[in-house]
Amino acid sequence: MMDTDAAPLLSLEPLDRVASPARFLPLAGRLVPWFAGAALLLTLVALSIGTTMGPAGAPAGDASRIVFIHVPAAWMSMLLFIAMAGCAALALAGVRLPALLMVALAPTGAMFTIVALWSGLLWGKPTWGAWWVWDARLTCELILFCLYLGFLALRSSIDDRRRADRFSAVLVLIGVLNLPILYLALSWWNPSPHQGVAASLTGSPKMARGMLGAILVMTAAFWMYANAVVLARVRCLVLEGRAGPGSISAEAAA
């Protein structure tokens, strides 16, 4: 007969204990002001680099300044969805905090996707002569926005928190398949009016160092902003969960 009480080979219980919402709440409270301060400082640095150095030699002239916002926002929209997918995998494995993080990441990810799409429209008109083209990369970014909206709509339509966590985690894990397509769209569907990759880990940058520097600093600023906002939202979710029985905090204390 099989021993059903045998301990599993890989237990996530220690991780769940360490990353419980109750322990996380004070830590998040302490970290938020630091992340917010860093975000403000880095934004000012990026803006000063971007406005003083300018788009030296860029083919689109001064309209190229839009990339200081567009590229970091597009990177963040993808990065936050990848983070959501990581949280979704852990949430399905039964760890509680990642489910909260997944919920907290979504509105900020959707906001960055709106910024990427909006600045893309404003970039497209003066450079391509059209606000929008049904290019693969633009379409994948629009699908990413729909995934964020779908995630938020799905969560708000299910009352039971555990079921909402499970279904929305599955949606994120399916939706993350859109990201490799979004990333590789330029090499798969060529020619495209969309500019080439701004920077890659393997190749040399295809733009002026000053512009790339401003983009990287702005990306760091957006990353700090996202950390601050997401941690603050997790605090909200935990505090709001205290209101009723079966809440997140009550479960964490159990």
Place this chain on the structure above:
Amino acid sequence: MSWEAVFAIEGHGGYVWGSFGMCFALMAAEVTGLRRRLRRAERGA
């Protein structure tokens, strides 16, 4: 150089400031909404 020229950015001012403005307006809206929600949650906790 006049302020008008600075904001016009060779005729691209509307596009550049439109993207920067939208970005920072959305961030400000998110932060404001979150601060309000956090205050309400802390009062209710």
